[in-house]
Amino acid sequence: MSPATKGSLAEYKRKRDFLRTPEPAGATPRRAKRQLAFVVQKHAATRLHFDFRIELDGVLKSWAVTRGPSDNPRDKRLAVQVEDHPLEYGGFEGTIPKGAYGGGTVMLWDVGHWEPVGDPHEGLAKGSLRMRIHGSRMQGEWSLVRMKKDGRSARENWLLIKHRDEFAKDEESLVLSFTTSVKTARDLDEITANARPKSARAKTTAKAKTSPTPRARRAPADRRATPGHGKRLPAFVDPQLATLVDDMPQDDGWLFETKFDGYRCLAAVAGERVKMYTRNGNDWTRRFDQLVAPLAQLTKGSALIDGEVCVLDDKGRTDFTRLKQGLAAEAPLVFFAFDLLSLDGVDLRKRPLLERKERLATLLGSLPDDGAIRSSSHDLENGQRVLDALCAKGFEGVIAKRADAPYRGGRSRAWLKVKCERRQEFVIGGWSPSTRRDSFASLLVGTWLGDTLQYRGRVGTGFDREEARALARKLSARARQTTPFADVPPNIARGARWVRPDLVAEVQFTEFTPDGYMRHPSYLGLRGDKPAREVVDEKPQPSTGPVLSAATGVEAAARRKVRLTSPERVVYPEQGVTKAMLVAYYDAIAERMLPYIVDRPLALLRCPQGRAKQCFFQKHDTGGFPAAMKTVEIADNQGTVDEYFYITDVGGLIAGTQMNVLEWHLWGARRDKVERPERLIFDLDPAEGIPFADVRTAAQDIGRALKGLGLVSFPLLSGGKGIHVIAPIARRATWESAKAFSRAFAQHVTALEPDRFIATASKARREGLIYIDYLRNERGASAIAPWSCRSRAGAPVAVPVSWDELERINRADQFSLDDAVAQASEGDPWPGYLTLVQALPRFDG
Incomplete structure (x- = not known):
């Protein structure tokens, strides 16, 4: 050298x-x-x-x-x-x-x-x-x-x-x-x-590769993939997930499918090349290798198919326990296809579900009923009858899907699941010893609640001897000295053995006791496709939820004495949402939204012809607004006095909607002390192409950094691409000091990680970076209000979430109007925000 x-x-x-x-x-x-x-x-x-x-x-x-x-x-x-x-x-x-x-x-x-x-x-x-x-x-x-x-x-x-x-x-x-x-x-x-x-x-x-086993000879297709040869394999996308509910939806517009008991899988096909992803994007092509050849025969082009990999019992039912055993013993796998997300490079996710299913049926053609690739059938009528029939035959349940809905990654109420009996995933945190040296008496399992693992009971049935021995070996390799649970009854903890909580088990049970423990639990198998940190309690919700109907909106406007003109005007053409339905939304959401918006000066985005047409911002009253839209005189930075809008109750929200307000933006101060800001806001705005997972991690890092300075903060999904990290402060600081702190903080974060963040507004310099917009912390600036609609496709809402819940969010625009109402009904995601008193800390970077 x-x-x-x-x-x-x-x-x-x-x-x-x-x-x-x-x-x-x-x-x-x-x-x-x-x-x-x-x-x-x-x-x-x-x-x-x-x-x-x-x-x-x-x-x-x-x-x-x-x-x-x-x-x-x-x-x-x-x-x-x-x-x-x-x-x-x-x-x-x-x-x-x-x-x-x-x-x-x-x-x-x-x-x-x-x-x-x-x-x-x-x-x-x-x-x-x-x-x-x-x-x-x-x-x-x-x-x-x-x-x-x-x-x-x-x-x-x-x-x-x-x-x-x-x-x-x-x-x-x-x-x-x-x-x-x-x-x-x-x-x-x-x-x-x-x-x-x-x-x-x-x-x-x-050396091992030179003498392959019979299983290894069926090489996974991704190893045969050659860039530039034929069609490109479609990339993984976040799968759409169903919300657990306690009964079938009764309104029209749903289709009903069998809920399979297997591994969710997205199959990417490009000619002879195939890649199979789990719901979290893990490549399991090798595990599902016997499905590669039949999938490769579906098309000479490319396709991304959503479905479930299963093993059937002797009665034709999907059986997760047999699936686990079958992956080791090479039992016949079946891929049930139920959605088509892309075809020959064309993204179909924005198309209605029924149209996607029609294209899927054309792609699959006339497949044999007993083949490895099968089409998942659906029923357009009487979901309760479908559920009753499937439960009587021993199936797991039904998935109800909005027939006209687009495909959106993450959990929403466009897909609902109703189960015949209770079953869900639990994290294994320990085990009770057995008289057998190579086994255990029962598993100690729990679910995450924030940062704590909550004990949910013992599981002592459902194992065969070999399965128990194999699981015991996995547990021994994860041994630890201390309990991972926050609260285990003393009689259970006595003599228990603790393990690192990273194994996920699926368990069937009848119900939870008032103390939160399972009754009659039975082990079904390990779930290698689901991260342990995402396992939380599954709580069934009402299937219907608040109804955002036009009639409800008209009634709400009359109740608040707001004259509603053109209630049938379509505001969101893609979803068919009318002005009256938007009034119904604000009437349903008012209890959550009002504490964050009343008595704050506002900037309004008005869209007289709906969100797809021309919209404009309006800060000052020019006349013609209903009385529920009130005004306050405020001098701007040049001393010119103008009348700014504010509201005091739900009547103001309805009055603004009557005047075609689609977005509510608010100042960081209240009208009685307009010179004293009440919050700091850091708007994380990602450059084009940055995945939401990076934005989510960035928000968490910003939140931790603020906490290190003594400021508790709260995340708000913007309803667009980014996240707002908001820290309430005592109304003692000036706008100058609030802006100086936020600027110093943003520049400090950027200096530490210039390959992730930028704190300057220049579009040319933001390529590949997340912009920390601290300029919303200056006098006269505004930011989207919590629970406000956004003037974007899909009718998204800016929704506040907890830090724990943010871990499970896949998009900043994940919540539509219906989703937001359902979210609001689950409780306050920002407990303590309105009563928190925090002094603006000193910080010079």
């Missing part, structure tokens, strides 16, 4: 202790070859990222790409240049020990070679490196473009950009489509579980 190469690896070697880490030390000389190496490694360090590396001058020039490469030319992915790595690092896959530099699992995500377009040294020096990549997954022309330094970070920030060529896509698909190692076909969890610090592990893996 040349002295120049050694010198370029000095920083790499300085950061690592090679007695601890299995990473290569960089002692292998460069091999003579013509092609320049290219590699991308998926790295689950403190924050998951992708390391992009290209060979030049005998080393791997390296960049950390926060969100991974995108084959959509519109996506400009932040790439932070890091230290050079040795060439042999391009073959490294394994786990770096916790506590070591870069601790975490490293996956070989892509390998190949690259060609510079032009002089690469000149390109690096000038900050514009153009290249052709020949990888297994990344292909075609790409560029690395250096960003201007802003003085906040010593690191050089670049953008990784795909050129528009035959390999470019209109939607990002690389990172979502490929989740396993290009070398060993393992996911991160499998690499972590098997990793050893010796390279012999890779040799053992390679």
Whole structure:
């Protein structure tokens, strides 16, 4: 190795202790070859990222790409240049020990070679490196473009950009489509579980592949996938989930399907290539490998199909226990398809359910009744009769779905589930000892309530001997000294053994006791497809909920003595929501909304012809408003006095709706002390393409940072793309001090993580970042009110949620009008907000 190469690896070697880490030390000389190496490694360090590396001058020039490469030319992915790595690092896959530099699992995500377009040294020096990549997954022309330094970070920030060529896509698909190692076909969890610090592990893996078992010969189709060959595999999307209710909906417009007892699965098909995702996006193609071949025969194009993988008993019923056993014993699997989300690259999720089902039926054609791929039938009439018939035959229950509804990821009331008997998931937190050495007497299980695991009872039946032994081994490997539960009865805790609470069991039972414990529980099996942290109590809700009918709205307006004109005017054309129905919404939601909006100066978004037509903001009274819309005189920053709107009761909400108000925006102060703000708000606005999961994590980080300064905060789903983090403060601070604090805080957060956040409003500089908008904390600025509708497709609502509930939210616009009313009926998501007194802390960054 040349002295120049050694010198370029000095920083790499300085950061690592090679007695601890299995990473290569960089002692292998460069091999003579013509092609320049290219590699991308998926790295689950403190924050998951992708390391992009290209060979030049005998080393791997390296960049950390926060969100991974995108084959959509519109996506400009932040790439932070890091230290050079040795060439042999391009073959490294394994786990770096916790506590070591870069601790975490490293996956070989892509390998190949690259060609510079032009002089690469000149390109690096000038900050514009153009290249052709020949990888297994990344292909075609790409560029690395250096960003201007802003003085906040010593690191050089670049953008990784795909050129528009035959390999470019209109939607990002690389990172979502490929989740396993290009070398060993393992996911991160499998690499972590098997990793050893010796390279012999890779040799053992390679040796095992030369003599496959009969099961291994049916290679999962994602390993056969070749980018650029045929259609691109559709990417994973968040599945739509059903809300548990206690009875069947009685109104029209529903269809009814069998509730299957299996694993929810999204099947991505592109010709002969197939990938099968669990509800959480895990790639289970290998587990469901016997379904790959029949799925690959469905179309020469591409499709994303929603369905359930099941095993049938001798009476044709789906049986989860047999499914668990069948995955090990290779019992025949059946995929019941019930929805079509995309077809030949066309996204169908905005189309009505019945239309999607018609297209699914055409795609599936005339499949045999006893085949591996089957169409899930549905009934358009009398859901109660369907439920009674299925329960009598021993099925699990019924799913009721709005026939005209679009497909929306996350849980909503457009899909309802009614069960024949109670069953749900529980987290295993311990076990009671048995007289048998290799087993247990019962499992101790619970559900999460916030940050505490609540004990829900013992499960001692439903196991066979082999299953109990296997489960006992899993429990022994998770042993811990202390209980994970918040409250276990002393007689149960005495002699119990505790475990790390990361296993999820499905349990059938009759009911909960008044103390919250299960009656007559029976074990059904482990759920490897559901994260333990998401397991909470499933509480059946009324199936109907408050009805947002036009008649209800007209009646509410009359009751509040507001004259409602054109009640039939359509406000949200996609949903058919009229002005009268919107009045019904505000009448239903008023108890929750009014405490946050009354007596605050308002800015109104008015849409006289509905949300799809021209809308405009209005702050001042120009006459013609009903008396329930009141005004207060406030001088602006230049001293000009104007009349601002405010309301005092539900009549004001209805009066505003009569005047075609679709969005209610409020000041951060009340009219009696307009110079004293009562809250701080940090509006997290993600750039195009940033997934909501990143925004959710960002809000949680902002909330924790504020808590560290002594400020309790609350999250508000904006109803658009972002989240508002709101901290109430005592009405003693000035607008100047509130803005100064929020600016210093936002700039401090941005300086700590410039690859995630930006605090300047420049659209040009926000690519790939989350904008922390602190400017809403200045006098005269406004922000969307909690529970206000938004003038957007889908009739979304800005809904306040708890920090615990935020963990389970998949979109900032997840709640429609009906969903919001149902959410409001479950209790106050912000307990303590209105009575919390917090002084504005000192903070200078």
